[in-house]
Amino acid sequence: MARSTPPAMKRLLGRGLLTSQGDYHRQHKRMIAPAFHKEVVRQWNSTITTHCERLLDRWSEGDEVDIEYEMLRLTLAIVLKALVSAELEEGTDDMAGAANTLVEMTHCRTLPVIDDLLDKIALGRIRRFADARGRFDSIVYRMIRERRAADAPVNDLLSALLQIRDEETGRTALTDEEVRDETLTMLMAGHETTAHALTWTWYLLSQHPNAEQKLHAELDIVLRGRMPRIDDLEALPYNRMVFSEAMRLYPPVWIVARRNPNPWSLGSYTFPPGSFIFMSQYLMQRDARFFPDPERFDPERWTPDAMAQRPKYTYFPFGGGARQCIGEGFAWTIGLLVLAAIAQRWRLSLFPNQRIVLYPLITLRPKYGMRMIVELHSNPMT
Numbered sequence: 045m046a047r048s049t050p051p052a053m054k055r056l057l058g059r060g061l062l063t064s065q066g067d068y069h070r071q072h073k074r075m076i077a078p079a080f081h082k083e084v085v086r087q088w089n090s091t092i093t094t095h096c097e098r099l100l101d102r103w104s105e106g107d108e109v110d111i112e113y114e115m116l117r118l119t120l121a122i123v124l125k126a127l128v129s130a131e132l133e134e135g136t137d138d139m140a141g142a143a144n145t146l147v148e149m150t151h152c153r154t155l156p157v158i159d160d161l162l163d164k165i166a167l168g169r170i171r172r173f174a175d176a177r178g179r180f181d182s183i184v185y186r187m188i189r190e191r192r193a194a195d196a197p198v199n200d201l202l203s204a205l206l207q208i209r210d211e212e213t214g215r216t217a218l219t220d221e222e223v224r225d226e227t228l229t230m231l232m233a234g235h236e237t238t239a240h241a242l243t244w245t246w247y248l249l250s251q252h253p254n255a256e257q258k259l260h261a262e263l264d265i266v267l268r269g270r271m272p273r274i275d276d277l278e279a280l281p282y283n284r285m286v287f288s289e290a291m292r293l294y295p296p297v298w299i300v301a302r303r304n305p306n307p308w309s310l311g312s313y314t315f316p317p318g319s320f321i322f323m324s325q326y327l328m329q330r331d332a333r334f335f336p337d338p339e340r341f342d343p344e345r346w347t348p349d350a351m352a353q354r355p356k357y358t359y360f361p362f363g364g365g366a367r368q369c370i371g372e373g374f375a376w377t378i379g380l381l382v383l384a385a386i387a388q389r390w391r392l393s394l395f396p397n398q399r400i401v402l403y404p405l406i407t408l409r410p411k412y413g414m415r416m417i418v419e420l421h422s423n424p425m426t
């Protein structure tokens with residue numbers, strides 16, 4: 045079964061993990077997987093908390109912020125640093141702009157045929173797209189050149205990609221173009237998804253004061269006003285329960301699509317070759333058979349006992365099988381550390397009259413942003 049991706053995405057990302065298929069995909073996934081090993085992700089702890097600290101210091105009591113924008117910038121800064129050792133400020137804002145153009149232009153994801161047609165007739169769209177790709181390429185190829193020329197090794201994903209050797213095939217390295225495709229894929233796949241998971245988490249907490257208080261109480265006791273570390277996460281189960289429940293109600297990737305090369309049967313249905321087969325996290329994770337009173341935000345659904353009662357794949361924010369998210373461990377680490385780091389100092393309340401409407405692009409966004417007011421959380425333990 046092949047992943048169905050919008051043509052615009054293929055043109056931008058080339059043959060990265062998201063858009064490649066078959067043996068090529070399998071081989072690349074096997075080669076790249078070690079770069080996301082648990083021990084590698086641990087090393088990104090201070091990158092994550094340093095960027096959180098900068099954000100916390102920038103906010104003041106009573107500030108009005110668009111938390112979607114703040115989370116997008118924060119996760120982009122973290123992912124850029126971990127993947128290519130770049131600081132967001134140095135011209136990489138361009139990259140954020142180009143990423144946004146891509147996401148907005150692939151919004152017909154659920155109707156790939158129409159997307160194809162639109163691409164053919166919409167000249168403005170094609171121009172804007174070529175522009176975004178050009179900006180991406182010049183930044184990433186410059187980084188690859190610099191890295192190949194550098195004497196000292198750098199500890200990031202780009203270096204890991206440049207050093208890959210595949211024992212089975214004897215290949216010594218990925219070409220510059222392959223490295224470019226994989227790097228852009230990680231940037232695109234990594235920052236927007238994680239930012240929206242966090243955006244919806246802040247929204248839900250603002251609407252559920254009991255859960256918010258419980259989260260603050262846990263953070264107060266364990267952290268006592270300091271920044272969290274990866275080693276703290278085990279002692280913060282409620283933090284994880286809140287984030288899990290937010291991704292149940294608002295899965296950043298809300299639908300995945302496949303096409304079958306051969307006739308394929310499921311129960312009494314047979315799908316002719318080339319059918320589009322959709323699986324929606326949003327629908328499945330709101331199914332009352334597995335999540336009673338499904339619209340209710342209830343982090344208690346994530347106690348180990350409650351989780352053990354539910355069949356596999358009733359919850360799949362990171363997909364599953366051969367195409368499962370390679371960045372899942374990284375995403376959990378960013379999400380949980382950012383949530384703990386911000387909530388131990390601030391609480392966020394929804395701006396009055398903020399309209400909340402779902403905007404399902406590649407990721408599930410709030411259509412009108414998410415303006416929130418920043419209030420200091422005073423820790424009774426310090």
Ligand code: HEM
Nearest residue numbers: 061233234237238241296297300361362363367369371375
């Ligand atoms: C909360 C954050 C994230 C969510 C919800 C998420 C979700 C997903 C999902 C559902 C898929 C599978 C799509 C399908 O089956 O068609 C996927 C694939 C992928 N994700 Fe993530 N992701 C997140 C963060 C990340 C991060 C941080 C990275 C890397 C830095 C990343 C890189 C990828 C890549 C490369 C793939 C393609 C894997 C393959 O096809 O083999 N993701 N992601």
